[in-house]
Amino acid sequence: WGRAVRQLPGLPLAPCRAFSNNKIQVEMNESSGVATMKFKSPPVNSLSLDFLTEFCISLEKLENDRACRGIVITSAIPKIFSSGLDITEMCGKSTEHYTEFWRAVQEMWLRLYSSNMVTLAVINGSSPAGGCLIALSCDYRIMAENPKYTIGLNEAQLGIVAPFWFKDTFVNVVGQRVAERSLQLGSLYPAPEALKFGIVDELVPEEKLQEKAAAVMAQWLALPDHARQITKSMMRKTVLDRLVAHREEDIKNFISFVSKESIQKSLRMYMEMLKKKK
Amino acid sequence: WGRAVRQLPGLPLAPCRAFSNNKIQVEMNESSGVATMKFKSPPVNSLSLDFLTEFCISLEKLENDRACRGIVITSAIPKIFSSGLDITEMCGKSTEHYTEFWRAVQEMWLRLYSSNMVTLAVINGSSPAGGCLIALSCDYRIMAENPKYTIGLNEAQLGIVAPFWFKDTFVNVVGQRVAERSLQLGSLYPAPEALKFGIVDELVPEEKLQEKAAAVMAQWLALPDHARQITKSMMRKTVLDRLVAHREEDIKNFISFVSKESIQKSLRMYMEMLKKKK
Amino acid sequence: WGRAVRQLPGLPLAPCRAFSNNKIQVEMNESSGVATMKFKSPPVNSLSLDFLTEFCISLEKLENDRACRGIVITSAIPKIFSSGLDITEMCGKSTEHYTEFWRAVQEMWLRLYSSNMVTLAVINGSSPAGGCLIALSCDYRIMAENPKYTIGLNEAQLGIVAPFWFKDTFVNVVGQRVAERSLQLGSLYPAPEALKFGIVDELVPEEKLQEKAAAVMAQWLALPDHARQITKSMMRKTVLDRLVAHREEDIKNFISFVSKESIQKSLRMYMEMLKKKK
Numbered sequence A, B, C: 001w002g003r004a005v006r007q008l009p010g011l012p013l014a015p016c017r018a019f020s021n022n023k024i025q026v027e028m029n030e031s032s033g034v035a036t037m038k039f040k041s042p043p044v045n046s047l048s049l050d051f052l053t054e055f056c057i058s059l060e061k062l063e064n065d066r067a068c069r070g071i072v073i074t075s076a077i078p079k080i081f082s083s084g085l086d087i088t089e090m091c092g093k094s095t096e097h098y099t100e101f102w103r104a105v106q107e108m109w110l111r112l113y114s115s116n117m118v119t120l121a122v123i124n125g126s127s128p129a130g131g132c133l134i135a136l137s138c139d140y141r142i143m144a145e146n147p148k149y150t151i152g153l154n155e156a157q158l159g160i161v162a163p164f165w166f167k168d169t170f171v172n173v174v175g176q177r178v179a180e181r182s183l184q185l186g187s188l189y190p191a192p193e194a195l196k197f198g199i200v201d202e203l204v205p206e207e208k209l210q211e212k213a214a215a216v217m218a219q220w221l222a223l224p225d226h227a228r229q230i231t232k233s234m235m236r237k238t239v240l241d242r243l244v245a246h247r248e249e250d251i252k253n254f255i256s257f258v259s260k261e262s263i264q265k266s267l268r269m270y271m272e273m274l275k276k277k278k
Helices: A049-063 A093-112 A130-138 A166-172 A176-185 A190-196 A207-220 A226-247 A247-258 A261-278 B048-065 B095-111 B129-136 B164-174 B176-185 B191-196 B208-221 B225-247 B247-258 B261-277 C049-064 C095-113 C129-136 C164-174 C176-185 C191-196 C208-219 C225-245 C247-259 C260-277
Strands: A017-018 A025-027 A034-039 A068-077 A118-123 A125-128 A142-146 A150-152 A202-204 B016-020 B024-028 B034-039 B070-075 B118-123 B125-128 B140-144 B150-152 B201-204 C015-020 C023-030 C033-039 C070-075 C118-123 C127-128 C138-143 C150-152 C203-204
Touching: A025 A049, A025 B150, A034 A049, A034 A207, A034 B125, A034 C118, A049 A093, A049 B225, A068 C225, A093 A166, A093 A226, A093 A247, A118 A207, A125 A130, A130 A150, A130 A166, A142 A207, A166 A176, A166 A226, A166 B095, A166 B225, A166 C260, A176 B164, A176 B225, A190 A202, A190 B225, A202 A207, A207 C176, A226 A247, A226 C164, A226 C176, A247 A261, A261 B225, B024 B048, B034 B048, B034 B208, B034 B225, B048 B095, B048 C049, B070 B208, B070 C023, B095 B164, B118 B208, B125 B129, B129 B150, B129 B164, B140 B191, B140 B208, B150 B191, B164 B176, B164 B225, B164 C225, B176 C164, B176 C208, B176 C225, B191 B201, B191 C127, B201 B208, B225 B247, B247 B261, B247 C070, B261 C118, C023 C049, C033 C049, C033 C208, C049 C095, C070 C208, C095 C164, C095 C225, C095 C247, C118 C129, C129 C150, C129 C164, C138 C191, C138 C208, C150 C191, C164 C176, C164 C225, C191 C203, C225 C247, C247 C260
Parallel strands: A034 A068, A068 A118, A118 A142, A125 A150, A142 A202, B034 B070, B070 B118, B118 B140, B125 B150, B140 B201, C033 C070, C070 C118, C118 C138, C127 C150, C138 C203
Antiparallel strands: A017 A025, A025 A034, B016 B024, B024 B034, C015 C023, C023 C033
């Protein structure tokens, strides 16, 4: 870990440490105890196996760093927070690869959803599917006030099914009814609708995002850590325990699903479509 | 099944099949894959044993018809969607009759709530008690924008208790708090309040109901069936499983409740009151 | 029980019985079947062991009184409904004392949350922590329309954790998401925000509280008791059963928590702060 080159605007200047591998840039402000994780995996911060591995390692490092009490998760790429799971990891690969990939997706969620740190999603771009899951797993969600940015668990639109723990996380944020309708329709909500349905907590003009993030984080960090952590754990335990108890079964389900020729076909078609879009 | 005589306005003209027994008129639009079920059991579409049996058979036929992907449930009788369970089936009958009747109520709900088809309630009139349950069991609810039409699980007003699976279905739509208050008070909500509390999803002027129904159905049918069906099943499984696991117990509870002299008395009084209203 | 000296304004004049010990004044209106419990334990109606014992005894008496169908719970002390658990009961006492105290807290909640009577909280002042729990345990909550009065489960701000059944009661009222955020932040909401987040059902100008209370109570008492009671029990059973099943464990948790030197220290600091405020 070296000294940070750049400062997080809106937080006081202070000695910073940073570590950055390929896909995620982490800056740690030791004075405030807040780390900022910026996704910078062009073109769309898709959650590849490498990305997920790096994300988990970063989370673990910060979790074990006593100086770190909160993390801001945001994107370094304009207009996109994260496009979700990398479909190339799900196409034409071996069972071993699917297993490793899915375990990494689970691991990411287990770490993030159970984090002892205050986790704040600063959603400065679109955030479909797995990108939305990351946001939903944080303690608080601020989104850029831009109706062109959308967020949602849109898996059903691709003919795939959001896993039960995506669903559980979603229900814990928006309630059963909004989750049922949104998951069935694979709805992607423009920022104003995302606020209306409770998917995000606040909309902020894009240029004010970091200032707001610092203010929100300060509010959460004003609480004593220990009571807040136990409270968070109490609120999330049921849903976390469900995946822990069914983790291997969930991997088998994923493999069985992704190995179907019909699913492979629709994923290939989807990738072709994405390529043409470029 | 014969050719349909009437078309569902708002859907494209196409070869249609229809079947109609006594109480429910079903029209199937083969081009759109949408069936329309119209309740026409005067005076108030009450859910008699015959009505429920016919409803279940119709649902089963459509469920097994590969061409049918969605159903619109509505009423052919002005001002009333359905008045709910037929109280004459619960008054002065044998234990065998109560058993058969209650099993039919359960069967109707189990089929409707777990349907693989897109189910859309077009509530063009009042919809108390069991009528409300039918609406709540669909995927989406459109109600006529008429404050004279009311909807709700008003069982408590009659001195009876909504069964646990009515309650579970209600909680899944409006959440625990609104359900707790509404069930205790036996609230019947005029359409605008029903929208406010989330009991229905949209209000539409009565003359635009079918046009809107076609648009909503088209939106839901734009999704691939398979992923949508698995998602729906995932969302509703817990609640469905609960009745399946306690079905005989639930029948016994109903019989024990309905056999009480105090309950028989209040049901008789209620029926007298209804007769005088006519 | 003697004749009541004062009448509850807004309810018809009628023979009344009253009983009052030290901390809670109870008036029973036999004509309406409504009892009014007024907390009058200066300075802030804190829930001491004595207060809780008296509360439980009063609840039991009224529960067993066939003439009593509903209770209004309010405060006789200006600006405060109840300040919550009495911290002096949790500071520097013996394990036996902590056990007895915590069992009384549990007992109060078990009786109130499962009461067969209609329970109406008339929140005419601030209501943090345990005070908020009392309000949340009622069937309906009216709060004075005064932004200076706040309500919420703010335990986390004191470095302590709201027990799981406080949390369950809260989730049943406001849903998982609002509860998760509010409990982590230990949020105290001014009355208008409390309404917005669903913590209370209505705001009423302070001088109209009793009139409104009488109207709300009349609405609830218009329902037949038996069906309403079974419905209430059905809605609350899961959450009640959870504490009943884990009651001893919950006591042990409380003792282990409160016995920690760090917790004792922060409670002492908090008490010092309160003393200085005076």
